[in-house]
Amino acid sequence: MKSNNSLTTYVQRVIDALVAQGVTRIVISPGSRSTPVALLLAHNAARYHLKLFVDVDERSAAFFALGMAKVSHQPVLLVCTSGTAAANYYPAVIEAQLTHQPLIVLTTDRPPELTNIGAPQAIDQDRLYGQYVKQFAQLPLPSADATTLDYVAFNVQRLVLASETTPLGPVHLNLPLRKPLMPDLEPVAGPPVVRKITKPVGDRQLSPTQLTQLVGQLSGRRGLFIAGPQETADDWSGLVQLAEAVGWPILADPLSGLRQTDSSLVISGYEQLFAPPITLAAAQPELVIRIGATPVSAHLAGWLKAFDGPVTLVDAAATLADHTLATTAVIRTTVATLVTQLTGRLAGAPAVYTQAWQTLEQVYRQQVKLAFQTDQLTEGQVAYTVATQVPSANVFVSNSMPIRDVDQFGIPQTHSLNWWCNRGANGIDGVVSSALGMAAVSDRANYLVIGDLAFFHDMNGLMMAQRHQLALTIIVINNNGGGIFSFLPQAAAESYFEPLFGTPQNLKVSAVAQLYEATYELVASTADLQAALQQSTTGLRLIEVRTDRNENVVAHRKLASALKAEMEAHLEN
Amino acid sequence: MKSNNSLTTYVQRVIDALVAQGVTRIVISPGSRSTPVALLLAHNAARYHLKLFVDVDERSAAFFALGMAKVSHQPVLLVCTSGTAAANYYPAVIEAQLTHQPLIVLTTDRPPELTNIGAPQAIDQDRLYGQYVKQFAQLPLPSADATTLDYVAFNVQRLVLASETTPLGPVHLNLPLRKPLMPDLEPVAGPPVVRKITKPVGDRQLSPTQLTQLVGQLSGRRGLFIAGPQETADDWSGLVQLAEAVGWPILADPLSGLRQTDSSLVISGYEQLFAPPITLAAAQPELVIRIGATPVSAHLAGWLKAFDGPVTLVDAAATLADHTLATTAVIRTTVATLVTQLTGRLAGAPAVYTQAWQTLEQVYRQQVKLAFQTDQLTEGQVAYTVATQVPSANVFVSNSMPIRDVDQFGIPQTHSLNWWCNRGANGIDGVVSSALGMAAVSDRANYLVIGDLAFFHDMNGLMMAQRHQLALTIIVINNNGGGIFSFLPQAAAESYFEPLFGTPQNLKVSAVAQLYEATYELVASTADLQAALQQSTTGLRLIEVRTDRNENVVAHRKLASALKAEMEAHLEN
Structure with a gap:
């Protein structure tokens, strides 16, 4: 086997950088241009405890990676060859961006001298996913030059970190490779040469003044939590306890992860309840606090659109993605942080309000059981x-x-x-x-x-x-x-x-x-x-x-x- | 059924404009947002002799449309709903641009008030295919306003014409639609209101001076035609006669359409012949004229890269997509025009050269037959x-x-x-x-x-x-x-x-x-x-x-x- 040291050293460094950042799950679609990446990943699999999956259909591969990222809350690497293979990732990349999942898309590419010149299986992969990735990096051609290796490793790490930083999302690395594509497959040993960069620390929370002000707005009021889909690893488990403590219902989307409870305040019957026209009478809230992404329920969105009280969005990324246009305030913390800050500080809602919601949900669950x-x-x-x-x-x-x-x-x-x-x-x-x-x-x-x-x-x-x-x-x-x-x-x-x-x-x-x-x-x-x-x-x-x-x-x-x-x-x- | 006149009038006009430009083959993928387009296409199908195909998988749908466009040399319309449905078209759109096929991609979209705001099934469809379409048009919202209708019809026609104008390629129309999406399905009668815009006329040809100069360069020389894939409706049939007249071989890619002949000068054995090292001896050409796209043969490309004589590319679009970097001149006409201009003006190549190629090909065909x-x-x-x-x-x-x-x-x-x-x-x-x-x-x-x-x-x-x-x-x-x-x-x-x-x-x-x-x-x-x-x-x-x-x-x-x-x-x- 002909020695191909620069290629091997370089691709190994890219892998070291990915692994240093905790990337262990990888979905590879077979192809020629991606040969050194695929082979060296396999070669490092045992040493680095990598889990390699191979999917011939890149569209499916990307959605498979998305599923792993979504459930594990860990970045997942996608590897494909040059050409339309990479374009098949597009639907899943878009979905990953909209649902904030850390997909690391590594497309291999022809070298510069084979792009935009009529060469076979070469498409222009520069920013192939447009605005649908958080960051794009065109990596330099393989080289064993120390400066290049250090730059590439750091840049790869930077992109992985970007994919995991609020708002999470996919990133795209485009790696041009020149023939020969066969790496050296000598035994790899010794400690990894790339040092892990720990994730950025420093969490947003409400200042004492902001917290006092918020408590003043919420305490003793008829509050309503709306919990949409939970996309991140943020721990929402405290919300149910807080809701119980203050007697506020949580309209809990199935994707919120909050329907695993015996709490009578976790409400699931809102899609029917909010079918217009609706008068909530004793169950009418004064204010709403929203967490998570857009809920599934269309009637809930319709109700929120018409609600004229204050609506506070807990939105660590402050993107204000609220198509009901109901938001009047944004709290830029995680749910876990907010719950911690509020716990023990709020007086409860009037019992009649709490009970009205408990009754509604009880009736709903009973009737659903009966109907089925x-x-x-x-x-x-x-x-x-x-x-x-x-x-x-x-x-x-x-x-x-x-x-x-x-x-x-x-x-x-x-x-x-x-x-x-x-x-x-x-x-x-x-x-x-x-x-x-x-x-x-x-x-x-x-x-x-x-x-x-x-x-x-x-x-x-x-x-x-x-x-x-x-x-x-x-x-x-x-x-x-x-x-x-x-x-x-x-x-x-x-x-x-x-x-x-x-x-x-x-x-x-x-x-x-x-x-x-x-x-x-x-x-x-x-x-x-x-x-x-x-x-x-x-x-x-x-x-x-x-x-x-x-x-x-x-x-x-x-x-x-x-x-x-x-x-x-x-x-x- | 509730009357929805503006929507109906507007979408009908879009259809009229497409049909006026000769679009009759349509591939629809089912969805909600595309409802008025799909229904009105079906409603006009008999009247306009439309051929509607329905494909649930948008990725397949787009490649199906590409196949129709490629073989019929006619524009084909794709229709899909909003969201990642449109992203599934991406691989075929890229292929269509690289092979110059007139795909008309009509994506329907949520109205402006539902984009980039967290609304369901809404992605940013603005320039979704990046640089991979020739033109993109964001159509205005439906309206029965005469100025709008005229503008939209003309713009739709413009994009169809763009897809059919050298270099041909895909175009993207994004059509935002607001609910209610149900059109009126009253009988449609009377002549179409949109007038056809005929394709731009005026073909490039060599001026008398340019022709005289070219004839001087070619006449009596050992010329070699290389015919790559034929992507357009340009008629190449005259090339074989011209080659026979001057005794020049045509290295004919299977996708050139030129292997349907009993001419001894249509050469198919070059991939083996050009496997390096190669000395062509009596078959050595002095000059090359290339037509069509990049040939399949890798050894042919390698040989061309090393060829040091003049290489003329017949390239109506003058894009110079030649990864062999061998081109030294470009003739910006169609092949049919060039053949017409050259016919009867060139003296033949030396017989020994012509015979060398005929022998090579004869041997190749015989040996292939024998081997199989x-x-x-x-x-x-x-x-x-x-x-x-x-x-x-x-x-x-x-x-x-x-x-x-x-x-x-x-x-x-x-x-x-x-x-x-x-x-x-x-x-x-x-x-x-x-x-x-x-x-x-x-x-x-x-x-x-x-x-x-x-x-x-x-x-x-x-x-x-x-x-x-x-x-x-x-x-x-x-x-x-x-x-x-x-x-x-x-x-x-x-x-x-x-x-x-x-x-x-x-x-x-x-x-x-x-x-x-x-x-x-x-x-x-x-x-x-x-x-x-x-x-x-x-x-x-x-x-x-x-x-x-x-x-x-x-x-x-x-x-x-x-x-x-x-x-x-x-x-x-």
Whole structure:
């Protein structure tokens, strides 16, 4: 093997820098230009305890990495070859930026003399992801020059740190490589040459004056917490205790991670309650404190838009991403810090207010339980059954209808059940891969609830289950097409509806199972689904639930009206 | 249905403008925000003779559109909803720009008040494809205002014209739409209100002085034509006659469209011939004229790089995309124009030169034929068999190994056999969809030759065959992984090779056939493959050829050396 010292030294240094910053999970898509990076990563894998995943489809690879980053709260490295391979990462990169996930995208590239000159498999990779990465770095060509090596290592570390610094997000390193691409694969030994740069310290908190002022505004008032999706590692567990102490309800999005509790103040019935028109009577809050990202519930957003009291956003990044335009103040701390600062300082809300919310939620949960005491396996029933029957688990939920169903019928549970979803751009792309990425870092049982269109869209993602022996149980709600469109006005355009929106794929889930060597089961009743969920979960399992799009709309609307009516009846008392 | 006149009038005008410019093929991916566009396209379909295709996976949809544009030389419209749906188009958009194909990308978007504010399914779609589109237009919000309507129609027409103007390429229209999204679907009648803008006229040609000068440089010399991939509708058929008249060889890439001839001067054996070191002796040219894009052959590029005579690039766009850096002059006309201007004006090359090339090619073709007089079904044999056994047809060829095999063993044929390939970024993504796009506009039998990794990468693309009853026979060369890497130095890194490069997918092509309701056949010999290719082609057919990656490398290298030796033996005589 011809010696290729500069290349080896340089790429090794890039790897040392990544590892120094704690990057250990890596998703590689095979290619020629990325050869030295892939080989040296493999060569260092044992020494550095790297976990290498190989995914042929770069689109799936990036969503797989996103799933790992989302659940582990750790940066994940993506490596691909030059050309459109890198462009296939784009959807996941956008989702990572919108949901603040630390993806480290390392694209390899042709050297300068082969760019913009008609050379094969060369595209202009300069700022390929536009404004959708936090930072971009064009790395210099490999060199064993000490100054270059030190600069590159530090710059790589800087970008990893940027991806982990509020607001978190993806970064892009473009690495040009010249042939020969074969590195030396001599034994690597000795301590790493790159020193870790610890993450920036220094957290924002309220000054004593600011805190006194805030306490004055909040103490004894009818406050309402709204907890949207929790994207970061910030510890929100104290919020439930604070809410209990002051008697404030928390409208808790399933992605907030706060529905794992027996607290009567964790509210899940707001989507129905806030269906307009609504008068909250005794439950009317005076002020709102929002944490986390945009909640799933559309009616909650509508209610907030119309709310005329003060709305404070706890937003460490101060980006003010509030499409309800309701925000009147921003607290630029983490939730954990704010909770610590407020704990013990606030007088409680009037009991009548607290009780009104507790009653509403109690009624909601009872009615939901009652509604689903049936063996009929509707789409809502799937969400409810997963919420109540699945033990300690991570459950990924697809966009479109499943996340809406979980939002409404995934009522709080005392067991450790974490819901996950790609709620940045809310795409149906890459969902299978993200769920498998979750499974790859999970210490619990893993589930995915997904419709047939989203399942089809990222079917390639299933390959990773087989290749890396990942355990995931996928519940495919197969209504043979786009179920959500039946809720929209175009459902009235009957002659165009099926080909344009319904788009039946006639996908045989059993044939997919055969292709990917998954266990397959068709369940037709609630009891069947419950039984299937009780089974131990190893490997890839596909559970198919067949539903009818039209019946689903009728069932949803009927249940929603009934739930709202019940809650309103209690509000009036 | 609530009347929504402004929206309807406005979107109808956009459609009228597109149709006025000749856009009739449309690929829609279902979504909510694109509702009025999709519905009104369907509503106008009969009246305007539109061909609507619906593809759930936007990545596949864009490559399908690219395939249609490439083969039909007509602009094709893509329509999708807001969010990452649009980002899934990115790989095909990049490929379209590099291969100069007129994709009209119409992304629908949330209105301004829902962008960059945390609203769901909203990403910043402004210049989403960066420098990879020729033009971008942010359309105004729908309005029935006459000035706005006229402006929008003209602007849409302008962008379509831009996509069709040299250098051709993709354009991006971003259309923000506000709810309600349901258009009026009243009967549309009467003549279209938008007038067609005819394409810009006025072609470049050589002035009499320039022509006289050029004729002086070329006449009687030992000239060599190099014809790379033909991306446009420019008619190259006259070039073979001109070459015959002056006795100049044409090194004809399979994608040049020039290998459909019995001319002894259409040369296909150059990849082997130019394997270094090479002395051309009597076949040594004095000058080169290049047409078309970058040829597939790596050895041809290497030879050209070292050639020290004048190299003239016929390049209507004068982009000088020549990574061999050999170009010394540019003729800014079309090939058809140049051929017309030169015809009848040039004295021929010395006969010894012409005969040397004819002999070389004759030897090459004979030896190739001889080498493949075997029932052993190697990967090279597949290319040769398709070239010789398939009748009048369009054959799409995947990147990586298949196009290299076709380049070498797809020797010229007198029947009408057109080869197609995505040779912009040379990706293995989207190949199945591009081939089906070809099939959707083809007037002939349709084939795809593809390896198992590329087949897997765009397996979703197969859905279009079923949905739109497209006829395509796919020959899947299944060597269970990435065959090309066995040719590269990393093959020596045995302990890392299979997981990182070989990447066996263990894909059961028969199971894929079952999933997509395709006919499936496993062929094990040349005779079997010939028999399979003789069958009439309707619907989707999968023909699997199983090969071994290691044996393939050995067979290729052995054959290449033998072919080069034979040609060199004749050069020396």
